[in-house]
Amino acid sequence: MSGNSYYPRKLHSLLGVIPLGLFILEHALTNYSAFEGGKEGFLDSVHGLHSLPLIFFLELFVIWLPILFHGVYGLYLAFTSDLNVGRFNYGRNWAFALQRITGVITFIFVIWHFWQTRMQVALGNTTYDDLGNHMHDIVTQPVYFIIYFIAVLAAVFHFANGLWAFLVSWGITVGPRAQRVSSRICMGIFVIVSVLFLLSLFAFRGDEFASASAAIDTLRLG
Amino acid sequence: MADTATAKRTVKFIITRRERPDASPYTEEFDIPYRPNMNVISALMEIQRNPVKSDGTKTTPVVWESNCLEEVCGACSMVINGKPRQACSALIDKLEQPIRVEPMSTFPVVRDLVINRERMFQALKRVKAWIPIDGTYDLGPGPRMAETKRQWAYELSKCMTCGVCLEACPNVNDRSSFIGPAPISQVRLFNAHPTGEMNAHERLEALMTDGGIEGCGNSQNCVRSCPKGIPLTTSIAAINKDTTKHMFKRWLGM
Ligand code: SF4
Ligand code: FES
Numbered sequence: 001m002s003g004n005s006y007y008p009r010k011l012h013s014l015l016g017v018i019p020l021g022l023f024i025l026e027h028a029l030t031n032y033s034a035f036e037g038g039k040e041g042f043l044d045s046v047h048g049l050h051s052l053p054l055i056f057f058l059e060l061f062v063i064w065l066p067i068l069f070h071g072v073y074g075l076y077l078a079f080t081s082d083l084n085v086g087r088f089n090y091g092r093n094w095a096f097a098l099q100r101i102t103g104v105i106t107f108i109f110v111i112w113h114f115w116q117t118r119m120q121v122a123l124g125n126t127t128y129d130d131l132g133n134h135m136h137d138i139v140t141q142p143v144y145f146i147i148y149f150i151a152v153l154a155a156v157f158h159f160a161n162g163l164w165a166f167l168v169s170w171g172i173t174v175g176p177r178a179q180r181v182s183s184r185i186c187m188g189i190f191v192i193v194s195v196l197f198l199l200s201l202f203a204f205r206g207d208e209f210a211s212a213s214a215a216i217d218t219l220r221l222g
Numbered sequence: 223m224a225d226t227a228t229a230k231r232t233v234k235f236i237i238t239r240r241e242r243p244d245a246s247p248y249t250e251e252f253d254i255p256y257r258p259n260m261n262v263i264s265a266l267m268e269i270q271r272n273p274v275k276s277d278g279t280k281t282t283p284v285v286w287e288s289n290c291l292e293e294v295c296g297a298c299s300m301v302i303n304g305k306p307r308q309a310c311s312a313l314i315d316k317l318e319q320p321i322r323v324e325p326m327s328t329f330p331v332v333r334d335l336v337i338n339r340e341r342m343f344q345a346l347k348r349v350k351a352w353i354p355i356d357g358t359y360d361l362g363p364g365p366r367m368a369e370t371k372r373q374w375a376y377e378l379s380k381c382m383t384c385g386v387c388l389e390a391c392p393n394v395n396d397r398s399s400f401i402g403p404a405p406i407s408q409v410r411l412f413n414a415h416p417t418g419e420m421n422a423h424e425r426l427e428a429l430m431t432d433g434g435i436e437g438c439g440n441s442q443n444c445v446r447s448c449p450k451g452i453p454l455t456t457s458i459a460a461i462n463k464d465t466t467k468h469m470f471k472r473w474l475g476m
Contacts, residue, residue: 009436010469080398081439087304088390088443096392096441165440168455171463175456 012073013169015066016162023063024159028193031200034132039208042132050128071107078104099161102154109151136209139201152197160190231256234276234320235265237284239334247331250284251276251320262302262309262323263288266335286335293449296384300335301326306389308449309335326389342383345405349428353418365416378411378457380450387444387454393437400437401429403444407457413464426461426468435461 030049034042052058078100085097116138120126126134139145164186167173173182203209232253240247253276254268263286270283288298291310298309301324303317314321329337346352355361367375381404388394388402409425412418429435435458444454 004430005432006430006434006436006465010466077439080393080395082392082395084390084392084443088441088446090443090446092440092442093392096439099439168440168459169436169438169462171459171461171466174459174463176453179455179459 008073009077010169012070012077013162013166015070016159017166019062020066020070021159021163024155025193028156028196028200032196033200034135034209035196035199035203038203038206039132043129046128046131067107067110071103071110074103075107095161095164099158099165102158102161105151105154106158109147109155113151132204132209135204136206139204145201145205148201149198152201153194156194156197157190160186160193163189233260233265233314235269236320236322237269237334238322238324239284240325240331241333243330243332250281256314258315260314262300262312262314262317262321263291263298265314265321266309284335285333287337294382296339296382296386299326299337299339299384299386299389300324301389306386306447308384308386311449326385328389328391328394329385337385339383339385342385342388342402342404345401346383346408348401349405349409349425350421351405351408351412351425353412353415354421355417367414367416371414374453375411375414377450378407378414378452381408381411381452382450384449386447386449390443390447392441392443393439398437399433401433401435403438403448403454403458406435406438406461407452407454410457410461422464423468426465429461430465430469435465438462 026049030042030045033045037044049055081096081100083097083100085093117131117134120134121128121131139148164173164179164183167182168179173179233256235252235254236249237252238247238249252269252274254265257264266284266286273281273283275281286298286300286309288310289295290297293308293311296308299306300309301307301322302309302312303322306326309323323335325331325335325337329339329341331337355364383404385404387404391400391402393400394402406429409429413422413425438458440455442455445452445456448454
């Protein structure tokens with residue numbers, strides 16, 4: 001028993017919603033523009049985001065550092081929890097267990113996904129303009145597609161259920177009825193945001209996002 | 223016992239035992255003659271009278287703790303068929319057989335089914351779960367409590383520190399210092415009391431230290447396991463609200 005875990009735990013809970021929850025929503029909407037507006041729509045969204053002022057610092061303080069803290073501290077929290085759904089087979093206990101499992105999946109996925117996308121832009125292997133093609137190349141590979149499919153569901157569940165827990169941990173939903181209603185709303189959020197992400201995953205698989213070089217090849221052939 | 227033509231009805235028990243706190247656990251099976259309305263304690267008493275295992279060999283009597291025999295002291299808490307509960311209110315007729323009995327592993331096992339629940343009482347001390355009225359002169363009557371408040375506070379006062387909610391909680395284990403649900407609910411009880419309220423901040427601050435209320439992970443097993451039906455998750459959320467408010471007040475210097 002050393003130090004005080006009250007404040008780090010509170011910060012962990014807060015960061016999960018602001019900014020990370022908001023970032024997940026932003027990410028879902030940006031991706032969804034690939035489904036709704038196709039290549040053009042997605043490109044516009046990406047440009048819109050990257051024309052924000054001080055974009056590097058926004059990414060650093062609103063995304064990367066919060067994810068790092070939330071993820072590392074979250075791994076520690078998952079380690080200090082037992083999973084006892086075998087003995088206590090209750091819905092909320094399952095949500096508790098899944099929150100930890102999906103948290104670990106999401107953190108690993110996010111590191112890998114960051115490496116595969118943002119880092120490749122930083123290394124000069126792709127550009128923001130080519131991100132759509134880049135994603136097409138990734139998700140047309142069945143294994144990657146399955147990984148993305150599972151990871152997206154895990155991340156969104158972690159966000160939606162985490163939002164429910166946030167409302168309890170900050171004393172906003174106190175009674176059983178409030179917690180029941182908020183759990184329905186959060187599961188609604190889970191479904192809606194998951195659909196947005198999954199639709200965009202399917203959209204990225206479309207021919208429209210096939211890489212420019214491949215397109216030129218087909219032109220030459222044609 | 224004389225042999226009879228008709229087989230006597232028996233109840234099968236599988237009991238997890240251990241000689242000493244540091245000894246490794248083992249199980250023993252018993253077939254206990256059935257009597258109507260018997261409960262797990264009366265079955266254990268039967269083993270005490272006649273400590274013979276299912277295979278006919280003699281063993282040492284199984285050790286357990288009990289006092290009130292009416293589910294108000296919490297001493298007889300143990301894990302029966304996978305669920306932590308009081309042995310004195312566990313009726314044999316309502317249990318699936320074989321009946322598996324184990325000590326509550328969240329607590330240090332002293333011997334067989336006897337556990338040391340000291341951490342429960344330490345926790346009550348830590349959160350100051352009492353009302354300080356001692357002094358050198360009579361302070362006179364305290365403020366009155368509203369009847370509506372008294373009604374829900376009375377429910378919280380039913381806690382018998384049995385430890386079942388800690389056993390059910392996935393966040394109470396060796397890797398975490400979480401204080402557990404029961405003492406958090408007791409903070410709500412004593413902070414609801416009109417005189418106890420005068421020291422509310424001390425109890426909240428005790429829960430805002432390491433191993434305090436932040437250890438709750440919202441699995442909500444506690445509220446489903448409490449034999450007294452105490453609304454533990456409501457208490458925890460209410461204290462979450464109070465500690466959050468207290469945190470901001472402290473920051474703002476109010
Ligand atoms: S809150 Fe309920 S389960 Fe927990 S110690 Fe008190 S009586 Fe037992
Ligand atoms: S003996 Fe008191 S609760 Fe069972």
